[in-house]
Amino acid sequence: MNKRILITGVAGFIGSSLADNLIRNNCIVFGIDNFDPFYERSVKEKNIADVSKQPGFSFQEGDIRDSHFIERCILEFRPDVIVHLAAKAGVRPSIKDPATYYDVNVAGTLTILEVMKKNSIKKMIFASSSSVYGNNEKVPFSEKDNVDYPISPYAATKKAGELLCHTFHHLYEMDIFCLRFFTVYGPRQRPDLAIYKFTRAIMKEEPLTLYGDGTSSRDYTYIDDIVHGIKLAISRVRGFEVINLGDSEPVSLGELVRLLEKITCRKAVRHYLPAQEGDVFRTYADIRKAGKMLNYKPATNIESGIARFVEWFRENN
Template identity: 40%
Template structure:
């Protein structure tokens, strides 16, 4: 297939592009290489894909609707995976307009480009953060998610609503993926594992929020990519049993679908830190802090829909995933 991937220099986008290229797909990668975090890391990720003849590397910003339309018209992608976004819960508290521009305006541009250029299937990144104030565990895509706790979460919920509108009005098949705490080699420097590793090796204290008591459904990057590819290959159809009287949040009469992608095994933060300490052979000095604004105490993904409909099953335990990250980190940063 010819697949357009936005955020192609990002953590998930670069890993996904590699897998698509390895199986023989043509990939059009779009990234603006912004400086939200180390551009050098993004360039190093990109270098892995540039050796493939089937890869086209384009500098573009999804906020630029005209440029985006030109790319779609020139390359005619059959399927699109939108991973470009302004990420981060805490950053959204201090920089809200960055989320409006990229996650709302940018996503609207993606939808318009798909509408006008005959895209067969749009897969886009949502987030476990949409569950917000929900406390029923595990989180299910069939639950109501109308109480986000950060603008980042609200922007991802808005993406799901926008996608449904386009699926309904223009019959564009769309699938939203709620990612749960993705980690692994080539990860983001603003994520906990990256920050903890850097600090512990430097002999600096790590900030442990919620006094280490919260749990996260940490999901290894390879498992995430496997789930994305299985969903990309499965174009959604409308649910003939959907009823407006008892609406199912995860499906529709339109060709629209939502899935969780998580490890389905939440781990306490202190256990996660313990795995990291074992891999580094060094104890962490911890600064214990309260839960931060916008954060939720626990995440736990119900992935039964994804397992049933695509055969996806996460397979990487946290101890193995953390070890593989540490091996990459030591090699990449020569420490």
């Protein structure tokens, strides 16, 4: 692809996977991350350990809320495109600490946009989320659906981020695609997410906690498909668009645990608790727009994706 890409949140799950792929495809990558303590720094350092040895990759530790830092990075690197992934992720913790979520996800995004404007950097990919659909009843979720009813501070910050992106596109002719990711999983997955927690519990022969009765569902999307979708967006970003990146094959919590049992050849001990505040009942992506605009087509089904995740988990734990 041969582009200069600045990735915020590069040491995280999606950022590091994207950086690996872009470097393999002859891009020059500049990564930013503040090693937010949401999960262990050592995990994030390991995520970027290999890519850091590559000549086309450079990294600066710092915070997206620090406009001087961001400006220094942008002036040093002069990116063609910024892929803005840095955020406080996770629905449940956002209920406990909405102010920090607001600060990083909204004020931080505004800082990036302002610095871009000041330095005439015109292209951005913004990481939004399926959580913006809240508990919408109509499925699959389409980009045309109303998303005015988020049910967690996290979801509200992602919606606010999209609104700021549109505003900067309108005022300053920036080209921005907001990609709504649907539950991403695979090697390096965040340890707070269900597939990771369930796998760990099954391996340790500990009970796993299921919130709700097992019928809630998620449109799990394999990391390679998300990385591929981001790359397609990088090469086509023009104007302003909101685009779902999902698998469009929702899987219930109960089915997910049965699949993990099958793949690990172990029996799970299920411990049921009431559904959690802020968690939506289901997610289900309509991916026709991604197909049409980006030529996006997910290639990894849940069985093979989970098998690859479990293999990675075994090697790394």
